Amino acid sequence: MSERTTSASWATGIVKALELEGLDCRAMFKQLGLDFTALDDPDARFPQDAMTRLWQLAEELSGNEAIGLNMARVVRPASFHVAGYALMSSRTLAEGFERLVRYQRIIAESCDLSFVADPEGYSLILTVHGDHLPPTRHSAEASLACGLALCSWLSGRPVQPRRVLLQGPPPKHVEPYKAAFHAPLVFAAAHDALLFERADMEAPLPTANEAMAVLHDRFAGEYLARFSETRVTHRVRQVLCRILPQGEPKRETLAQALHLSQRTLQRRLQEEGTSFQALLDDTRRELAEQYLAQPGMTLLETAYLLGFADPSNFYRAFRRWFDTTPSEYRARLGATAAGLSDARTLAYTALAR
Numbered sequence: 001m002s003e004r005t006t007s008a009s010w011a012t013g014i015v016k017a018l019e020l021e022g023l024d025c026r027a028m029f030k031q032l033g034l035d036f037t038a039l040d041d042p043d044a045r046f047p048q049d050a051m052t053r054l055w056q057l058a059e060e061l062s063g064n065e066a067i068g069l070n071m072a073r074v075v076r077p078a079s080f081h082v083a084g085y086a087l088m089s090s091r092t093l094a095e096g097f098e099r100l101v102r103y104q105r106i107i108a109e110s111c112d113l114s115f116v117a118d119p120e121g122y123s124l125i126l127t128v129h130g131d132h133l134p135p136t137r138h139s140a141e142a143s144l145a146c147g148l149a150l151c152s153w154l155s156g157r158p159v160q161p162r163r164v165l166l167q168g169p170p171p172k173h174v175e176p177y178k179a180a181f182h183a184p185l186v187f188a189a190a191h192d193a194l195l196f197e198r199a200d201m202e203a204p205l206p207t208a209n210e211a212m213a214v215l216h217d218r219f220a221g222e223y224l225a226r227f228s229e230t231r232v233t234h235r236v237r238q239v240l241c242r243i244l245p246q247g248e249p250k251r252e253t254l255a256q257a258l259h260l261s262q263r264t265l266q267r268r269l270q271e272e273g274t275s276f277q278a279l280l281d282d283t284r285r286e287l288a289e290q291y292l293a294q295p296g297m298t299l300l301e302t303a304y305l306l307g308f309a310d311p312s313n314f315y316r317a318f319r320r321w322f323d324t325t326p327s328e329y330r331a332r333l334g335a336t337a338a339g340l341s342d343a344r345t346l347a348y349t350a351l352a353r
Contacts, residue, residue, distance in 0.1 A: 003233075003273035004109035004131055005045035012039050013079035014054065017070035017142065021062040028057055042081070047273075048110040049131045055138040066176040068138030072145035075153060079146065081106050082223060086216035089209045093151055093159075094201040097124055103220045110135065111143065112286075121162060121198040125191055129286070137168035140192040145180045148194055154207055158182070159200050165189035190293075190333050232258070232268040233279065240283045244307040251276050285321045292330050299326050 015025045029036040032053050038044040058067055077084030083103035090096035097115040104113040112127040126143055128135040144164065151159040161183040170187040171177065177185055239257045243249050254276065255265045269275055284306045291302040303314035318326050 004048040004129065006048055006051050006108040006110065007081050007106060008039050008041055008044040008046065009079055009081040009084075010107050011046050011051065013071055013074055013146070014051065014142070015039065016074040018054075018058045018062075018067070020070045020073060021058070021064060021067060023058060023061055028054065028061075032057065047131070048108070048129075048135075049133045051110075051139070052130060052133045052136055055136045059136075059138065065171055066141070066173070066180075068136075068140075068142035069145045069176050069180040071142035072149035072180050075146045075149040077150070077154075080150075082216060082220045083107055084150075086213060086220050087150070088154055088205075088207045089213040089216055090205060091208045091210070091213075092202050092205060093155065093196075094122060096154070096205070097122075097201070099217070099220075103224060106220060106224055110139070117198075120195070122196045122201045123193050124196070125193040127191060127289075137166075140167065144192055144194055148181060151196075151200070154205055155200075155203065156206055159196070161194045161196055163195040165191060165193040165195070167192050231272060232260075232265070233272045233274055236265075236269070236276070236279050237283055240280060241287070244284070244287070245305050246307070248307050248309060249280065281317070284317065288318060288321070288326075292326060293333060295330075295334075299330075302326070 018025050018028070026036045032050060034046065034050055034054075035044075038046070055068065059065060071079075077088045080087065080100070081103075083100055083106050086099045086103065087096035090099060094115070094117075101113045101115050104111055110129050110131075112129070114123075114125045116123045116125065124144075124147060126140055128139045128143070144166075148159065148161065161181060163184045163186060164177075164181045165186045166177075167189055168187060174185065235258055236254060239254055240249060243253065243257070251262050251265065255262045258265060260268070266276070269279070287306055288302065291297050291305060297305075299314075300311055303311040306314060308314040308317070315326065318324075318329070322329055324332075
């Protein structure tokens with residue numbers, strides 16, 4: 001897989017959260033082979049796997065299985081790099097989260113973020129990806145706790161979600177989660193998400209400043225453009241997403257689309273810690289998750305959209321990625337959605353009594 005990175009701003013927030021446990025983060029960085037002084041450079045980046053190892057070491061040293069929730073206690077817009085200031089100057093939290101989705105890659109490439117309106121309100125949905133190491137639950141839980149705390153910090157009043165969805169299994173001790181989120185909790189969910197009331201997301205923010213929002217948008221856009229242009233990995237992913245429906249992609253086709261020789265493409269990808277085959281596999285895996293979440297798309301259509309000429313190759317790859325079949329994976333998604341729907345119905349029934 002490609003080497004995704006995390007901003008020094010977010011890594012600094014993690015360090016502050018770990019220091020609340022009394023951990024010596026400078027010593028931990030040294031143990032993991034990381035440059036602690038790089039935290040002072042706002043443009044520095046850390047590998048995603050390094051952050052995974054940091055969370056794992058922190059849990060081992062502290063014994064706190066919910067240590068990621070500490071992020072809620074140290075959150076400030078600066079934790080989100082320039083994207084945090086763009087959010088702060090937005091008219092509403094809804095507008096701010098739309099900006100956060102747009103600039104998410106500045107904060108951490110390991111996360112996919114979406115902000116969706118539904119009949120009940122809004123959902124902030126998070127997916128954390130690993131590289132060579134699977135991500136820990138702390139990454140997603142820290143992000144959600146941080147996002148919720150930022151809502152209250154910006155609005156100047158408590159913001160309580162309608163529900164909090166967590167992919168991790170039910171913890172031994174649920175009290176820290178109740179204290180962090182103050183909302184109904186759903187563990188072993190299909191994805192990590194905060195579900196908000198519409199009124200909370202659409203209320204005017206006291207920090208709103210249209211002129212500053214325009215300025216921050218410009219800064220964030222310029223940073224993101226520079227960041228994306230310098231990484232061949234990002235450009236390869238974009239091309240793969242475009243050409244996969246045409247069939248099995250070839251290195252030659254990809255190199256031509258990027259105006260590079262095949263040798264130069266291979267060298268540039270090696271410098272970024274990945275390869276054509278790893279990126280192809282990674283991109284297909286992520287797209288497969290998205291496609292199977294769409295009930296109207298057949299498994300055969302999914303296989304062809306991912307560039308597999310033979311559906312049996314898709315089934316084999318899917319089992320390798322998720323240790324289950326596409327049909328079983330989709331059934332689990334449907335069961336989770338049905339369970340959430342039943343829970344919502346029961347909640348409304350109880351309120352109506």
